[in-house]
Amino acid sequence: MSTPTLEKSSGAPEAAQSNDDHLITLTMRVRRFNPEVSDEVTWVDYELRMDPKERVLDALHKIKWEIDGTLTFRRSCAHGICGSDAMRINGRNRLACKTLLKDINPEKPITVEPIKGLTVLKDLVVDMEPFFQAYRDVMPFLITKGNEPTRERKQSAEDRERFDDTTKCILCAACTTSCPVFWNDGQYFGPAAIVNAHRFIFDSRDEAGEQRLEILNDREGVWRCRTTFNCTDACPRGIEVTKAIQEVKRALLTRRF
Incomplete structure (x- = not known):
């Protein structure tokens, strides 16, 4: 050496x-x-x-x-x-x-x-392309219906707090590449994509929560998570990644978000 x-x-x-x-x-x-x-x-x-x-x-x-x-x-x-x-x-x-x-x-x-x-x-x-493709697949942007508003879409502090933690993601891939499931199956969406879906699923201004849930209901989606907490430990921004993933799973079961 x-x-x-x-x-x-x-x-x-x-x-x-x-x-x-x-x-x-x-x-x-x-x-x-x-x-x-x-x-x-x-x-x-x-x-x-x-x-x-x-x-x-x-x-x-x-x-x-x-x-x-x-x-x-x-x-x-x-x-x-x-x-x-x-x-x-x-x-x-x-x-x-x-x-x-x-x-x-x-x-x-x-x-x-x-x-x-x-x-x-x-x-x-x-090569970060597979990571960013999973991010793009969950539609990480606000989706609404109807005419474009003439003023800002207001939101209460309580509604904002519901998804505040997952807005901190900086797409570093530290969480996704610490996941044993992702290591063994590169098709898994991974924690970062789910976190960014969570950010919009629970946004009271967004109207595409059902679509994102169906995307994550895929065989390579949120159900692949084995709750090892590696992702939470790896996040440099302190996001409770595992908690966010569990909340998406719960929303899929109850259709309440």
Whole structure:
């Protein structure tokens, strides 16, 4: 297993070196895969000097910008909003931009690999199209009948609270790719799609709840959930994903929503 390292400048002033006293040495163990070079997956160790209060994303940036520019991963806002940097860190789905090095035991190698259940395109990048297709299939938008209103569609605070939790989804796929059912059957809609259906099924302004329920009543729909709570544990936004799935199941049985 190769171990690239970042060499220190021998001419660094002593004052600058003293400012590095708070840094620690850690090992990032990254799963590498480049189909243009080889079909084999490799694990590469990178030794870094980092502030323990920095994030895993900062460590990945350091690798890419200073050690190995071929490392490939997705990221955008770096503030836990875009959801693009979901990956498996020490065996758990997390956002790299929200995971502090000090919180994942930097004394041992920190393993970083792509989320499971989706085809890996290169290194930490997966093909998100099946995930987004399931999202599109549940019609994640407001559907109403009649003429377009001349003013906003008002809603009470109580009606809004009914689905407020599921509006927090950022489509990072952390919940869906933590699901054992999804790993074994890529046709399953997955927790994220059900959460986004929930957001509109229980919206008092929407009029397509029955349609969405019928979509999720499919053999690859909501009944495939085995209530393992992996999805709830993986959600970086704290959404009660399993609870939302159970509420959709209940709505299917009672047709009350």
